[in-house]
Amino acid sequence: METPSAGLSVTIHSNLAKSAARRAVNPRNFFTELKRRNVYKIxxxxxxxxxxxLQAASILFPTFEAPPWTMKVFVAVTALGFPIALIIAWAFELTPEGLKRTELTDELPKKSSRNRAWIYVVVIAGAISIGLFLLGRFTAAPKQSASxxxxxKSIAVLPFENFSQDKAFAFFADGVQDEILTDLAKIADLKVISRTSVMQYKNASSRNLPEIAQALKVAHVLEGSVQRSANRVRVSAQLIDARNDTHVWADKYDRDLADVFAIQSEIAQKIADQLQAKISPRERSAIEKQPTKDLAAYDLYVRxxxxxxxxxxxxxxxxxFLEAITLLEQAIxxxxxxxxxxxxxxxxxxxxYLFGEDHTRARLVSAEQAINAALRLQPDAGEAHWAQAGLLYSKLDYDGARAEIEIARRSLPNDARVFELSGYIDRRQGRWPESARNLERALEVDPNNVSILWQIALSYESLRDYAKDAAVLDRILALKPNDLDARLARGQLEVAWRAxxxxxxxxxxxxxxxxxxxxKRLAPLRIxxxxxxxxxxxxERALADLGDDTYGPDAIQFSRAFGEGQLARWKGDAAAAHASFTTARVAQQRxxxxxPDYGPALCVLGLIDAGLGRQEDALREGRRAVELTPLSKDxxxxxxIMGFFAVIxxxxxxxxxxxxxxxxxxQLPGRLNYGGLRLSxxxxPLRGDPRFEAIVASLAPKEVHD
Structure with missing residues (x-):
């Protein structure tokens, strides 16, 4: 006798079999079946x-400074989920009783009203996505337009991270970065930011690459890492398009340490290819040339x-400079x-020699010997001609220096030093507007170069435009907030400007x-x-700390004995002043x-003789110093020197x-200023003279009325 449950089972299996036959997929009912199974909806x-x-991720990931690879992973996972969702939609259907296989749901009772919740979900999600799209467009527009x-074809090569276990190899990582940067800078079709401007990002705890690119005014940024151990080196590099914060290229190199220079050249050429830069045969040859085969010598060079x-x-x-000379001599x-x-x-x-720290023939000969050796090795290299220009500038041979700069410019198209040195020559010759233009051009490829900013500040100081001087010094402090020298210079400015x-x-x-x-380091400023x-x-304490060092403005350098004589003079101790000046004179005469034809040295001798009361000698030496340092040359x-002659x-x-x-x-741009005349x-000897007091008053800032 057949039970009811058994009959029901037979009926269901029979119906399923019929349903399966009825629903068999073939080309004629495939698309109908897709619709019936909600595949289109899903x-x-x-x-x-x-x-x-994806719209939300593109906005939120950069906000929280997520690594660039996270967006790639997110897109890949989202794309992978699409076919999985379609397969599930084909095989299963969501019912009030839960997730059922589609074949089983066919035989279940149908509700009279169809569930249209999915339509509302799609509409709401679409509205939100459109809102996020518009938000992203309007919030990203300023950033995109700014860059x-x-x-x-512009790039900044950021300092490479040192992943070596020995942290002493940090300088080696700097060297790898520097060589890649130098190689790229030889390509005229590229704009490459100079080393000094990117080094401030060396120890940054986190890097916001779009912000860095914005600050340096480039479209691309290269960053990487170096790991050195025993005789192996691993270099990783990645090129980022900072305009949209996307990866353009990345690679890793794991080779013998001896191949590190070949790695650097390869990376430079890969970057140039990615930026579609044209490379001349001469430029390619320069990139492929290795600086040295001795890594220990290279380490010394980097330091x-x-x-x-x-x-x-x-x-x-x-x-x-003396430390650098010692290291370079060891490298050579x-x-x-x-x-x-x-x-x-x-x-x-x-x-x-130029700065008057050692203005001797021996120092000049040493420079000439080094340049001659460089020119013998590579007579057409731009670096050698730039060094030659620097030496000629130090010797005040400005026409010769300019000729060498033009030669150097041909193979150093991105070298800020070319424009920088041109600016210094212009300034020495009193061509202040031309000097400013060249220094500004140097800043275009080296925008954070504190040294250039210092020189621009010096120009404003010489022009007695103290407001602009202050602005440049404040810019330096913004780059290096804890820099003692910048803070000291800012303090000196207040002395000159407002006494x-x-x-x-x-x-x-x-x-x-x-x-x-x-x-001891601060002794000159303390004096x-x-x-x-x-x-x-x-x-007295500052002079004691000075020791055998010297102090003074630019090439005018005073000894401790001179300072002691000057101190005794304004204290009114004539005997002590005479004794100190006598001691100072012996050394200065040597x-x-x-x-004998060096104006600054003769100027100091004239001041000493004035302190000793040797009137004729002092006036003769002062006049001769002025003659030896004409404004057309310096x-x-x-x-x-003209101001010190007035003191004499x-x-x-x-x-x-x-x-x-x-x-x-x-009447000339120079270092004479209100604070110096009022306080020194x-x-x-001139105080109380109405003419002198009128001069001092004429230099006082507008807010000073006393």
Whole structure:
């Protein structure tokens, strides 16, 4: 006897069999079946929701500074989910009883009203996605338009991260980055930001690449890492289009350490290819050339480069250059054919000579020997001709320097130093507008170069445009908020501009409290400050800390004995002043004998003789110093020497001549300023003279009325 349940089972199986036969998929009913199984609905719904999620991710991921690869993974997962969703839609259907296979739902009772919830979901999701799309478009538009004007073939090579276990290899990572940057900079079809502007991002805890690109005014950014261990090196690099924060290219190189220079050349050429830059055969040859085969020599070179780059913005220029010279000589001893090392060595020697730190024939010969060695190795290289231009500039041979710069420019199209040196030559010749234009052009490829900004600030100081000077110094402080030299310069500006010593006093005092050993480094400024504040005790301590070093503006350098004589003079101790000046004169006479035609040295001798009361000698030496430093040759030191000649005249009682020289000097851009004339003891012999007081009053800022 057949039970009811058994009959029901037979009926269901029979119906399923019929249903299966009825629903068999064939080309004629396939699309009808897709519709019946809600595959179309799911496809549309998934597409709308996926687009919604992608729009949201494109806005939120950059906001939270997610790594660029996360967006790629998100897109891949979203795309992979689409076929999976379609398969599930075909095989299953959502019912009030839960998720059922489609074949089973066919035989279940149908509800009279159809569920249209999916339509509302799609409509709402679509509305949200459109809203996010519009939001993304309007919020991203300013960012895109801000970078749209940057050349497509522009790039900044950021410092590479050091992943080596030995953190002492950090300089090696810097060297890898520097060589890639240098190779790219040789390509005229590219705009490449100079090394000094990208180095500030070296130790950044996190990098916002679009912001960095915006600051440096480039479309692309290259970043990477270096891992060095034993005789192996791994270099990773990735090229980012900062306009939309997308990866353009990435690669890893794991090779013998000896191949590191080949890796650098390969990366440079890959980047040039990605940016579709045209590379001439000469440029390609220069990129493929290895700097040296001795990695130890290269390490020494990288360290020397850091010391040279830091020198112009420190209070101890001489120490930096001497350190660099020692390192470069060691590098050359290891590899006598190290071309770049000779160029850097020539630069260090030439600048020691130029800045008056060692203005001797021996220093000049050392620079010439280094340049000659570089030219023998690579006579057509732009680096050698730039170094030659630097030496000629140091010798005040401006026409020769300009000719060498033009040669260097051909193979160094992205080198800010070419425009920088042109600007310095213009300024020395008193061509101030041309100087400003060249320095601004240098900033185009080196926008964060603090050294160039320092020089622009110096120009404004010489022009006595203190508001602009302050703005440039504030820009430096924005780049390097804790930089002591910038803070000191800002304090000095207040002395020159407003005769206000308090800011400088506070910076020096704070620095010495934090680091008592900084007293020697700050000795030159402490002497200047103590004189302005008439603090004899502070002056004595500063002179003691000075030791055998010198101090003074630019090429005018004073010894400790001279400072002690000047201190005794304004204290009214004639005997002590005479003794100190006598000591200073012996040493200064030796300097003059070694270089009798060097105006700054002769100027110092004239001041010493004025302090000793040797009127005729002092006036003769002062006049000769002015003659040896004509404004056409040196518009920096020329006015300084003219001002000191006015001091010589005042010290020997020639007040009329002193006023005449001072008036003449103030008609020129220079370092004479309101604060110096009002506060320095050097001008005491002229105080009370109505003519002098009128000059001082004419220089006072508008807000000073006393």
């Amino acid at each position: 496809a549309i719904g998934y597409g709308v929701v996926a687009w919604l999620l 749209a004007d940057f050349p497509a 020397a480069t850091d010391a040279i780059d830091a020198a112009p913005t420190t209070q101890n220029i001489k120490e930096n 001893a290891r590899d006598p054919a190290f071309f770049n090392a000779y160029c850097k060595l020539a630069q260090a020697h030439a600048q020691l 206000d010593t308090r800011p400088l006093h506070e910076v020096i005092e704070s620095s010495m409290q934090q680091d008592p050993a900084s007293g 200047f400050l103590a004189s302005a504040e008439r603090d004899a005790g502070a002056a 300097i003059v004998d070694a270089q 518009s920096i030191n020329g006015p300084i 005249c005042a010290w020997v009682g020639e007040k009329d001549l002193a006023i005449e020289q001072l008036t003449r000097a103030l 003891p050097s001008w005491d």
